[in-house]
Amino acid sequence: MGELQMEWILQGIRDAILMLLHGDKEVLRITLLTLKVSCTATLISIFIGIPIGYILAFHDFFGRKLIVSMVNLGMGFPPTVVGLWVYILIARNGPLGGLELIYTPTAIIIAQAVIASPIVMGFSVAAFQQINSKMKTQILSLGASPIQLMLLLVREARLGLFAAVMAGFGGVISEVGASMMVGGNIKGDTRVLTTAMVMEVNKGNPEVAIALSVILLALAYLVVVVLTINQQRGRSIQ
Amino acid sequence: MREILLAVKNTKMVKSKRVILDVPLLELRHGEVLSLMGHNGAGKSTLLKILALLQVPTQGNVYFKGEEVSNSNVLKFRRQMAAVLQEPLLLDTTVYKNAAVGLQLRKVDRKEVNKRVMHWLERLGVEHLAKYSVRNLSGGEAQRVSLARALVLEPQVIFLDEPFSALDTPTRESLLAELRDILYEQSMTAVFVTHDYREIPQLANRVVELSQGKILHQGTPEKVLKYKLNKVV
Numbered sequence: 001m002g003e004l005q006m007e008w009i010l011q012g013i014r015d016a017i018l019m020l021l022h023g024d025k026e027v028l029r030i031t032l033l034t035l036k037v038s039c040t041a042t043l044i045s046i047f048i049g050i051p052i053g054y055i056l057a058f059h060d061f062f063g064r065k066l067i068v069s070m071v072n073l074g075m076g077f078p079p080t081v082v083g084l085w086v087y088i089l090i091a092r093n094g095p096l097g098g099l100e101l102i103y104t105p106t107a108i109i110i111a112q113a114v115i116a117s118p119i120v121m122g123f124s125v126a127a128f129q130q131i132n133s134k135m136k137t138q139i140l141s142l143g144a145s146p147i148q149l150m151l152l153l154v155r156e157a158r159l160g161l162f163a164a165v166m167a168g169f170g171g172v173i174s175e176v177g178a179s180m181m182v183g184g185n186i187k188g189d190t191r192v193l194t195t196a197m198v199m200e201v202n203k204g205n206p207e208v209a210i211a212l213s214v215i216l217l218a219l220a221y222l223v224v225v226v227l228t229i230n231q232q233r234g235r236s237i238q
Numbered sequence: 239m240r241e242i243l244l245a246v247k248n249t250k251m252v253k254s255k256r257v258i259l260d261v262p263l264l265e266l267r268h269g270e271v272l273s274l275m276g277h278n279g280a281g282k283s284t285l286l287k288i289l290a291l292l293q294v295p296t297q298g299n300v301y302f303k304g305e306e307v308s309n310s311n312v313l314k315f316r317r318q319m320a321a322v323l324q325e326p327l328l329l330d331t332t333v334y335k336n337a338a339v340g341l342q343l344r345k346v347d348r349k350e351v352n353k354r355v356m357h358w359l360e361r362l363g364v365e366h367l368a369k370y371s372v373r374n375l376s377g378g379e380a381q382r383v384s385l386a387r388a389l390v391l392e393p394q395v396i397f398l399d400e401p402f403s404a405l406d407t408p409t410r411e412s413l414l415a416e417l418r419d420i421l422y423e424q425s426m427t428a429v430f431v432t433h434d435y436r437e438i439p440q441l442a443n444r445v446v447e448l449s450q451g452k453i454l455h456q457g458t459p460e461k462v463l464k465y466k467l468n469k470v471v
Contacts, residue, residue, distance in 0.1 A: 134327055137292050141321035141397070142340040142387070145313055152339075156330055 012210025016218075019211060026187075031215055034192040037105055038173040039223070041112030045120045045168045048113070050161060053124025054150055058136060068125060074118025079111075079171075083178030086111040090182065103184040108192065111178035116168035123167055127160025128153065162231035166224055173220050193219070240268040242304070243395060243427055244289055249298030251284050251451070259284045259295070259451040266395070271421055271428045273442035273459070275435065281451040282431045283399055289429055290397040291316045317344060320388035321397040324404060326380035328372040333364060333383050336372060340391045358386040362416065378409035385413075389420065395427040403433065414440055435463060 019027045056068055088094055090101045090110070101107045131153060139152050154161060176194035183190035185199060193216040200209040244266040251259035259281040266272055266289070274282040287293035288300060291312050300307040302315040320340070328336045337355045346354075359365040362382040372380060381401060388396055398417075402410040418441050421428055430441055438445055438459045445462040447455045455462050 132325070132327060134323060134325065137287070138321070138323055138327040140292055140316065141290060141319070141323075143313070143317040143343050143391070145343075148343050152329065 008207045008210055011207040013214055015207060015211035016214035020215065027212070027215065029188070030191050030193055030196050030212075031219060033105060033190075034173065034194075034216070035219060035223075037108050037179075037192060038112060038169060041109050041116055041172050042120075042165060042169045044109070044113040045116035045172075046165060048117045049120030049164065049168065050124050050154065051150075053121045053164075054128055054153070056121070056125045057128030058153070071118050071122045071125065075122040077115065077118065078177070079115050079175035080177030080181065082114050083111050083181035086114060086178065087181050102182060103186060103190055105183070105190055107182040108179045108190060111182045112172040112175065115175060115178060116172045119171050120164045120168040123164030124157075124161060127157040127164060130160060131156050159231060159235075162227055166227050166231075169223060169227070170220065173216070173223075240270070242266070243268050243270075243302070245301045246285075246288060246295070247299050247301070249285075249288060249295045249300070251281070251288065251293075252296040257451055259288070261285060261298075261451075261453060264289075264446065264453070266427060266429065268427055269425050270444055271426075271430060271442045273438045273445045274429065274431045274448060275433070275438065275445060275462075276448035276454070277433075279450075280448040282448055284451075285448065286321075286397050286399050286429055286431050290319055290321050292321065317391075318394040319397065320391045320393040320395075321399065322381075322384050322388045322401045324400045326372075326377075326384040328375075328380055328383060328387075331372065332368070333359070333370055333372055333375070334368040336383055337368075337386045337390055340387060344391075354390045354392070355386070358390045359383075361389075361420070362386045377405055378413065381405060381413065385417070392424075393426070395429065396421075398428060398430045400431050400433060417441065435466070438463065 052071075056064060056071070086107065087102070090096045090099065090107055092100075092102060101110065135156065136149065136153065139149050144152060174194065176198055179185075179190075179192050180195050180198065183192065183195065185191050185195040191199075193212050197209040197212045197216070200206070200212065242265045246261055246264050248263075249259065249261045250257060258279075264285070274285060276282050284293065288295050291300065291302075291307055302318070305311065305315075307315055329339060334355060337359055338351050341351045341354065356365060356368070359368055362385055364379055364382045364386065367375065367379060367383075372383065375383065385401070402413050405413065414437060420426070421441065428441075430437075432438065442459050445456065445459050446453055447462055447466075455465055
């Protein structure tokens with residue numbers, strides 16, 4: 001690594017700390033929007049991914065394996081491809097154009113939820129399938145209703161499900177292609193940390209981009225720490 | 239003669255186009271301890287699951303207290319039963335919470351839950367483990383918790399699917415003796431699946447022997463075991 005790059009990194013870290021200490025309004029706004037958009041998208045993906053993952057793990061029906069393979073394919077969807085399809089759907093002349101969602105934070109949430117849902121779903125299927133296959137029968141024998149059965153199995157699979165949520169969150173907070181395509185990186189409206197970083201690099205301000213990347217990493221880490229504490233609660237290595 | 243608690247009629251179970259169970263009629267009366275015996279693949283566990291309303295037969299009906307079991311009433315009837323399977327299958331939480339889960343699912347008052355859970359944990363000698371995670375239990379302790387979890391429900395009928403087969407001989411014998419005392423103290427109706435003929439006289443007052451999904455013999459333990467011994471000689 002050259003001296004110049006090292007200088008950029010150190011400058012970037014210093015700037016990131018200063019931006020946060022001085023309460024730079026634009027940076028705070030971008031950071032909060034990033035948190036809001038990615039957390040909302042992850043939350044939506046939990047409500048979609050976990051119940052469908054549960055059905056795929058515990059119910060046998062025609063075409064189940066095909067659906068599981070499609071979900072697994074979806075886990076690796078390039079965000080730019082998702083962004084493009086969501087753009088086609090919600091663009092002014094698209095089928096959902098009348099909703100006027102394009103270039104709004106809602107558009108970014110939709111695209112990110114589409115990215116995160118198969119990730120959460122795929123990991124959820126694996127998490128549920130790790131439970132002893134007889135556990136479902138045992139819980140039913142205790143008098144559980146279908147909803148109580150699902151809640152108890154979710155609790156049993158919580159370690160893997162938290163990993164699913166972290167993977168989903170990691171997938172959306174770090175993506176830039178979809179947010180750029182459907183959000184448009186509009187200052188004061190749809191600019192998030194990743195799109196702002198791309199813009200700063202293009203403008204020739206790599207040290208600002210590095211400062212934003214430090215903030216992004218700190219933000220992602222903060223969320224992951226909260227999830228990890230919950231995931232690891234009560235666990236000790238024997 | 240005591241009234242019929244549970245019955246299966248014209249019951250067939252088909253798996254991969256093969257009939258794995260074919261029972262025209264089996265009745266279980268109040269207070270009876272029925273042992274299902276037979277070799278591997280005889281259909282014992284399938285019959286137990288059908289009786290415990292944990293599996294729907296391909297054909298035939300199950301009756302609980304004379305009422306036909308259907309989708310709309312299965313939960314109500316299942317909540318009057320309990321099952322202990324071969325593996326303890328405890329939830330990843332504390333011993334107390336495991337024993338309490340069935341009552342909590344029934345939304346039983348917290349004081350009543352505590353009273354019943356502590357009574358049964360004590361009766362089975364695991365009350366000192368109440369606050370501990372089930373991850374550190376031995377096989378015998380885990381199966382005691384599993385038994386307590388079923389008994390706190392004070393079920394009309396308890397199903398036991400080879401519950402002690404994975405345990406060492408001293409632990410198995412001690413648990414078997416405790417279970418026998420409990421069943422007779424509580425006058426509890428039970429269905430008990432076993433491979434081990436020696437367990438039958440200790441627990442059961444009626445035996446059904448299954449072979450290739452069909453009832454081969456049924457009667458008192460003495461009668462069925464005598465028949466088997468004669469056959470061996």
